[in-house]
Amino acid sequence: xxxxxxxxxxxxxxxxxxxxxxxxxxxxxxxxxxxxxxKQMSVCGFRGxxxxxxxxxxxxxxxxxxxxxxxxxxxxxxxFLHQCGIDQVASFFYDPGLYSAEESSYxxxxxxxxxxxxxxxxxxxxxxxxxxxxxxxxxxxxxxxYWREAPLTEEKFKNIAECWNKxxxxxxxxxxxxxxxVDCLCxxxxxxDIDKILELTDPDLVGLAIDTxxxxxxxxxxxxxxxxHFSRVKHFHFKDTHAVDTLDEYKNVNAEIQLLDGGGKRxxxxxxxxxxxxxxxVKFPALVKLMKDHAYKGWIIVESDRxxxxxxxxxxxxxxxxxxxxxI
Amino acid sequence: MDHxxxxxxxxxxxxYLSVKYVDRFIKQxxxxxxxxxxxxxxxxxxxxxxFGSAKKFEEFIQDRGMEKIVSVFQAYPYxxxxxxxxxxxxHDAIFQDCLDIIKGCQGLTVESFVVMPSSTYWQTExxxxxxxxxxxxxxxxxxxxxxxxxxxxxxxHEFWGAIRTMDEIEKFYSWTDPNxxxxxxxxxxxxxxxxxxVALYLRYHDRCSGFHFKDTHNVDTKGEYRIPPDAELIAPxxxxxxxxxxxxxxxVDxxxxMRAIKDYQYIGWLTVEHDKADIGGGNYAESxxxxxxxxxxxxxxxxx
Numbered sequence: 001x002x003x004x005x006x007x008x009x010x011x012x013x014x015x016x017x018x019x020x021x022x023x024x025x026x027x028x029x030x031x032x033x034x035x036x037x038x039k040q041m042s043v044c045g046f047r048g049x050x051x052x053x054x055x056x057x058x059x060x061x062x063x064x065x066x067x068x069x070x071x072x073x074x075x076x077x078x079x080f081l082h083q084c085g086i087d088q089v090a091s092f093f094y095d096p097g098l099y100s101a102e103e104s105s106y107x108x109x110x111x112x113x114x115x116x117x118x119x120x121x122x123x124x125x126x127x128x129x130x131x132x133x134x135x136x137x138x139x140x141x142x143x144x145x146y147w148r149e150a151p152l153t154e155e156k157f158k159n160i161a162e163c164w165n166k167x168x169x170x171x172x173x174x175x176x177x178x179x180x181x182v183d184c185l186c187x188x189x190x191x192x193d194i195d196k197i198l199e200l201t202d203p204d205l206v207g208l209a210i211d212t213x214x215x216x217x218x219x220x221x222x223x224x225x226x227x228x229h230f231s232r233v234k235h236f237h238f239k240d241t242h243a244v245d246t247l248d249e250y251k252n253v254n255a256e257i258q259l260l261d262g263g264g265k266r267x268x269x270x271x272x273x274x275x276x277x278x279x280x281x282v283k284f285p286a287l288v289k290l291m292k293d294h295a296y297k298g299w300i301i302v303e304s305d306r307x308x309x310x311x312x313x314x315x316x317x318x319x320x321x322x323x324x325x326x327x328i
Numbered sequence: 329m330d331h332x333x334x335x336x337x338x339x340x341x342x343x344y345l346s347v348k349y350v351d352r353f354i355k356q357x358x359x360x361x362x363x364x365x366x367x368x369x370x371x372x373x374x375x376x377x378x379f380g381s382a383k384k385f386e387e388f389i390q391d392r393g394m395e396k397i398v399s400v401f402q403a404y405p406y407x408x409x410x411x412x413x414x415x416x417x418x419h420d421a422i423f424q425d426c427l428d429i430i431k432g433c434q435g436l437t438v439e440s441f442v443v444m445p446s447s448t449y450w451q452t453e454x455x456x457x458x459x460x461x462x463x464x465x466x467x468x469x470x471x472x473x474x475x476x477x478x479x480x481x482x483x484x485h486e487f488w489g490a491i492r493t494m495d496e497i498e499k500f501y502s503w504t505d506p507n508x509x510x511x512x513x514x515x516x517x518x519x520x521x522x523x524x525x526v527a528l529y530l531r532y533h534d535r536c537s538g539f540h541f542k543d544t545h546n547v548d549t550k551g552e553y554r555i556p557p558d559a560e561l562i563a564p565x566x567x568x569x570x571x572x573x574x575x576x577x578x579x580v581d582x583x584x585x586m587r588a589i590k591d592y593q594y595i596g597w598l599t600v601e602h603d604k605a606d607i608g609g610g611n612y613a614e615s616x617x618x619x620x621x622x623x624x625x626x627x628x629x630x631x632x
Contacts (some may be wrong), residue, residue, distance in 0.1 A: 036618060039617065040621075043617050249494070269337070272572075309611060311616070312352070315360065316352060323355075
């Protein structure tokens with residue numbers, strides 16, 4: 001009798017949950033780098049991938065048309081994913097404020113009605129792609145950074161809501177959910193802000209994505225937010241953090257560089273961590289228990305952007321998923 | 329096999345630096361489904377200090393989903409006045425070292441004591457029959473002792489070691505006792521030396537007690553195995569000898585080896601090894617993922 005002393009691919013036992021991983025920590029450019037990244041996700045038990053919007057020569061997976069140019073067709077790209085052991089594209093992360101050479105855009109703002117048409121048409125491309133690859137969600141940054149957009153007036157809120165209602169209607173026609181993703185620099189920055197944008201948007205068209213670490217850094221308890229708005233929550237990003245932005249440095253000019261990259265005045269060495277570190281602030285078991293109570297059904301995308309070692313982070317998250325969360 | 333380097337604020341460090349680092353290391357390999365751990369003899373004392381005993385370390389890995397420490401590795405790659413397998417006068421000292429390691433395994437269920445049977449080729453040459461017999465005598469003696477402790481002594485042949493060719497390997501095993509000295513198949517080391525690991529496994533399958541599954545992109549065609557002080561590290565023509573399974577340039581025929589393992593109904597462990605995976609910017613975690621992907625998607629299917 002032969003007994004190979006390793007176990008084969010074993011799926012976590014969470015029937016309503018599909019586990020995926022975000023590509024952003026690898027940012028793979030060459031085909032073999034892409035292959036290795038997808039294989040790492042796959043062998044760690046993640047069945048879907050969340051792609052990340054990007055533009056130009058460094059982002060061959062950042063836009064549907066770049067993917068088609070590289071792979072010949074969307075179908076070929078899906079085949080490639082399957083060969084690497086990834087079942088599907090789950091979602092796309094999209095920030096309308098980013099530069100896009102392909103759209104000759106230096107960033108658009110949902111708070112500006114003049115940008116709405118551009119945002120709508122831009123996202124249509126991504127929604128079409130997601131529909132074609134069997135994806136389910138476009139995860140969007142609802143508005144720009146606080147230091148650029150603040151103060152968010154009533155009118156700006158109204159404009160932002162109008163933008164996402166239009167986008168949500170369009171993506172729904174493609175069978176794709178639009179979900180607003182609040183990050184630690186975003187102008188929508190408090191529980192009250194989130195309450196407000198959800199109130200102003202149509203629940204049938206616009207959902208919420210909960211990013212556990214981004215919200216915790218912001219000072220928002222992701223469990224409380226989820227409990228309050230669970231019916232609107234359509235997507236999760238699971239990652240941890242060891243620190244909260246207690247000095248409100250998100251308000252500073254160039255907070256992306258000063259705070260997120262540089263660590264701010266406290267020189268935080270690393271904002272984002274794998275699940276399961278002793279210093280982690282996110283209560284993942286309690287959150288998963290709550291998700292079970294609210295019968296959440298859908299994707300959890302694990303993310304470890306800015307990881308110093310993507311493979312290591314993916315393996316550690318895999319362990320936590322299999323040995324802690326799936327037992328809840 | 330626990331070759332591994334991890335990052336710290338102080339730069340690259342051992343994964344066994346502290347309990348916190350060990351925790352991260354073990355969780356990574358456990359997450360992928362690896363059940364056994366191969367380690368070095370020199371680590372046992374440190375691990376016992378860190379955890380209270382080797383047994384407590386084993387319990388620590390069991391708490392994280394692994395099963396056990398499978399084997400312990402010991403070697404004398406570099407000749408010293410007091411330790412050189414081809415010098416009979418050093419055998420008492422080597423034997424005592426091995427005995428100390430085996431005693432350090434008490435309380436564990438280690439199955440194999442993996443040894444390099446020789447030192448470097450360049451420090452041993454000319455490799456005569458007499459020297460091979462002296463080395464065989466040493467490992468017969470050690471193997472008898474380890475067997476009394478329920479552990480198999482098994483020999484791992486480096487491409488730069490003094491027992492490296494098919495002829496030298498054949499002589500060595502003909503002069504060692506099959507009850508005491510077993511064969512260990514390191515796939516990449518054999519290929520670099522110009523040998524076929526499948527042929528070697530077929531030849532010594534009844535003495536085979538373990539494997540290191542790793543790949544290489546190069547055969548040593550220039551005789552670089554003789555370069556002092558270490559051909560693995562400073563060979564002029566090859567910067568990185570060892571690669572994870574599943575790279576397009578890999579030379580080891582793993583499917584053929586897996587079929588042979590199946591045909592002969594090998595019972596035991598298959599160990600994945602990444603030796604010096606960080607050369608050229610690689611890292612151990614990624615190599616481990618890629619290897620396990622290859623196991624799950626290619627090698628496992630041979631057993632289905």
